[in-house]
Amino acid sequence: MPHTLAEKVWADHVVRSAEGEPDLLYIDLHLLHEVTSPQAFDGLRAAGRQVRRPELTIATEDHNTPTLDIDKPIADPVSRLQIETLRKNCADFGVRIHPLGDAEQGIVHVVGPQLGLTQPGMTVVCGDSHTSTHGAFGALAFGIGTSEVEHVLATQTLPLKPFKTMAVTVTGELAEGVTAKDVVLAVIARIGTGGGQGYVLEYRGPAIEKLSMEGRMTVCNMSIEAGARAGMIAPDETTFAYLKGRAHAPSGADWDAAVAYWKTLRTDEGAVFDAEVVIDGDALTPYVTWGTNPGQGLPLSASVPDPETDFEAEVDKTAARKALEYMGLEAGTPLRDIKVDTVFLGSCTNGRLEDLRAAAAVIKGHKVADGVRMLVVPGSARVRLEAEAEGLHEVFQAAGAEWRFAGCSMCLGMNPDQLAPGERSASTSNRNFEGRQGKGGRTHLVSPLVAAATAIRGTLSSPSDLAA
Amino acid sequence: MEKFTTHTGRALPLRRSNVDTDQIIPAVYLKRITRTGFEDGLFAAWRADPEFILNQEQYQGVSILVAGPDFGTGSSREHAVWALKDYGFKVVLSARFADIFRGNSAKDGLLTAVLKQDDIELLWKLLENNPEAEVTVDLEAREVRVEGHVFTFEVDDYTRWRLLEGLDDISLTLRHGEAIDEFEAERPGYKPKTLPAAA
Numbered sequence: 001m002p003h004t005l006a007e008k009v010w011a012d013h014v015v016r017s018a019e020g021e022p023d024l025l026y027i028d029l030h031l032l033h034e035v036t037s038p039q040a041f042d043g044l045r046a047a048g049r050q051v052r053r054p055e056l057t058i059a060t061e062d063h064n065t066p067t068l069d070i071d072k073p074i075a076d077p078v079s080r081l082q083i084e085t086l087r088k089n090c091a092d093f094g095v096r097i098h099p100l101g102d103a104e105q106g107i108v109h110v111v112g113p114q115l116g117l118t119q120p121g122m123t124v125v126c127g128d129s130h131t132s133t134h135g136a137f138g139a140l141a142f143g144i145g146t147s148e149v150e151h152v153l154a155t156q157t158l159p160l161k162p163f164k165t166m167a168v169t170v171t172g173e174l175a176e177g178v179t180a181k182d183v184v185l186a187v188i189a190r191i192g193t194g195g196g197q198g199y200v201l202e203y204r205g206p207a208i209e210k211l212s213m214e215g216r217m218t219v220c221n222m223s224i225e226a227g228a229r230a231g232m233i234a235p236d237e238t239t240f241a242y243l244k245g246r247a248h249a250p251s252g253a254d255w256d257a258a259v260a261y262w263k264t265l266r267t268d269e270g271a272v273f274d275a276e277v278v279i280d281g282d283a284l285t286p287y288v289t290w291g292t293n294p295g296q297g298l299p300l301s302a303s304v305p306d307p308e309t310d311f312e313a314e315v316d317k318t319a320a321r322k323a324l325e326y327m328g329l330e331a332g333t334p335l336r337d338i339k340v341d342t343v344f345l346g347s348c349t350n351g352r353l354e355d356l357r358a359a360a361a362v363i364k365g366h367k368v369a370d371g372v373r374m375l376v377v378p379g380s381a382r383v384r385l386e387a388e389a390e391g392l393h394e395v396f397q398a399a400g401a402e403w404r405f406a407g408c409s410m411c412l413g414m415n416p417d418q419l420a421p422g423e424r425s426a427s428t429s430n431r432n433f434e435g436r437q438g439k440g441g442r443t444h445l446v447s448p449l450v451a452a453a454t455a456i457r458g459t460l461s462s463p464s465d466l467a468a
Numbered sequence: 469m470e471k472f473t474t475h476t477g478r479a480l481p482l483r484r485s486n487v488d489t490d491q492i493i494p495a496v497y498l499k500r501i502t503r504t505g506f507e508d509g510l511f512a513a514w515r516a517d518p519e520f521i522l523n524q525e526q527y528q529g530v531s532i533l534v535a536g537p538d539f540g541t542g543s544s545r546e547h548a549v550w551a552l553k554d555y556g557f558k559v560v561l562s563a564r565f566a567d568i569f570r571g572n573s574a575k576d577g578l579l580t581a582v583l584k585q586d587d588i589e590l591l592w593k594l595l596e597n598n599p600e601a602e603v604t605v606d607l608e609a610r611e612v613r614v615e616g617h618v619f620t621f622e623v624d625d626y627t628r629w630r631l632l633e634g635l636d637d638i639s640l641t642l643r644h645g646e647a648i649d650e651f652e653a654e655r656p657g658y659k660p661k662t663l664p665a666a667a
Binding site for chain 1: 490498585
C-alpha cells in the first residue's frame, strides 16, 4: 500500500499500538530550553525518575536571554533564575547544554539543524510550537507542552493519535524578490489559522524543491500558524548536501546507510492525502500581514481590508474589526503607506545566515530611515560568527542598524527587546498576535527582503520599491 | 490528576475567535519555575480594560469558558492551561481548539469540549441574557445542559476515559517499559547522539 512521507516516519517509530489507544511513539531527539522545562524536571524529581536517554536530549538558552551585554549577569532576576534553573537541571540529570556565551548557543530551532542533529526520518520534539521547523529535513517534528516534556524525559516516548495528512503543493517558480516567507504567509492566508488543525502538512512541488534548506525551514517553521502540528518536506540532494560534514551527521559507512534510508522517505506514487491545497507559485508576490493573526495577510500591493465588505462570516468580520482597532489602521489604506517605527530581522523563522545575507544585499549602501530603529539578531551564536566572517555586521552597522547577540529577542516579549505600546514593527518573526512583541505593540510579519526595504523607506516596502 | 465526571457552574461568554495562547497568558508571565500561581497572568492584557467581560461584576466566580473558534492557537505554553485552571476554570467550550492546547488541557484535567458554532452562539445569548445561569457539563453523557437546552459535545474516547479515571500518562506508559527496551535495541546505529559533545 502506498504511504505518505509522514505515515512512513510515523510507522518507523511506533513502539506499541493497541485498539482504542494512542500509538506510543519513540522520540529520536528532544530539544530543551529554559521556559517550558523547569516544571517538567520538578515532576521527575517528585516522582524519583531519571532522564531515560540524556544522549538524545540537548538544551540551550534562547527565550529569556538578552541580546546585549551578554557577559554581564541577566538584569531581570526572574529571567536569571529561570536560566540558572535550566543549567542546574541539566547538570543534575546529565543533559548537554549550550549556555549563553557558548559558541553553539542560540535559538533551539537554529541550533539543532546547524549541529547536524536534525536528520531525515527522525522524530523531534521540543516544548515550543516552532519545532515544526525541523520538518524541513523530512523529520516528523512538533511542539509539545510541559507535561509532554516530562513524559519524553522520563520515557523517550509520547502517546499520540495519528495526524491526518495534507499536501500543500506550490507549483511553478517563485519570481525574483519572492521568498519562502511569502510562500508560507500565502499558505496561511489561504487555509486560515485553523485550516491545518489535526494535520501534518507536506510541502511539495517545484517551487518547494528549489528552496534551500534555510528556506524550507522558514516554510515548515510557520506550519503551526496554520494550526498544523507539523510541516514536512521530503529529503533530497539539497538536504544531504546540507547535512554532510556537520558535527553530528553520520560519516563513513553510517553515512551511506543513512542516505539509503533517507532516500526512501518520499510520498509513494498513489498515496492518498486527507486533504490537498495547491498554491500557484508563479503568481506569488511579497506578502505582509495587516491584522493580529498570521492568517490576516495580503500581498504588499493590496490595501487594508474593510471588515464590513471584505468578509462574509460574522466571526471573521468581528475579528477584522478588532484587528484594525488594535493595529490602528483604516480600511482602504494601501499597505505600502503604513509607516513603521521598528524593523526586526531575526527569529527561528528568519534568523539564519541566508536571511541575513539577503537583507544585507538589499540594505548595502543605504541608510535606515530617520525615526526607524532596526534590530538585526542572528538566530545563533554560530550564525553571528559566520555573518561576521563575511562582513555582514559591517553592512548593517553602516546602514545604522543594531547588530545584536543571538536569541529569540523581539519575536516575543520575554526579554529586554520589546516594542513600546502603540509602536509598529515590520518583523521577520512568526506571530503578529496582540502584544506578542511587547504590550500594545503592533506587528506586521514580513520576509527579510521586505524588512530590509522597509527599514530604508520607513514604510512597508519591497526591494523593487527602492529602484523606483 | 483529579477525576472529572460532571461540573456545574456559571459560564463566561467570550465573543472572540482565535484566542491565542499569548492572549491567554502573555510571555512575561512565563518566567516562573513553579506550576501554580498563574491566575494573575490570565488574559492579562484584556483584563487591564475594566470593561473586559471577565472584569464585569455579573461574571465573577465563573468556571466555564465559552469561546469562539480556534481557541488556544499559537505558542505551546502549557502555562495557558495552568492560568485558566488557577483562575478557576474547569471547562472550555469552543467549536475548534488548537491541537497543542487541547493536548495540554487533557494532561492537566481541563476539559476542552467541542460544540457546534451555532450552539456556541446560542450559549453566548443565553449567558448574556442571564449571567446567573447554571451550566452543567456532563462528561459521561457528553452533554452541556443549561436552562432546559441540551447540547452534545465531542471529546475523543481516550481523553474522556483518562479524565473520568483521573489517570496520569507517564505511569500508563511505564507499564510498557519492555516494549520501549525492545524498540531501542533495534534502532539504527546511524541515528545521532547528543553525548558526548562533539569536539
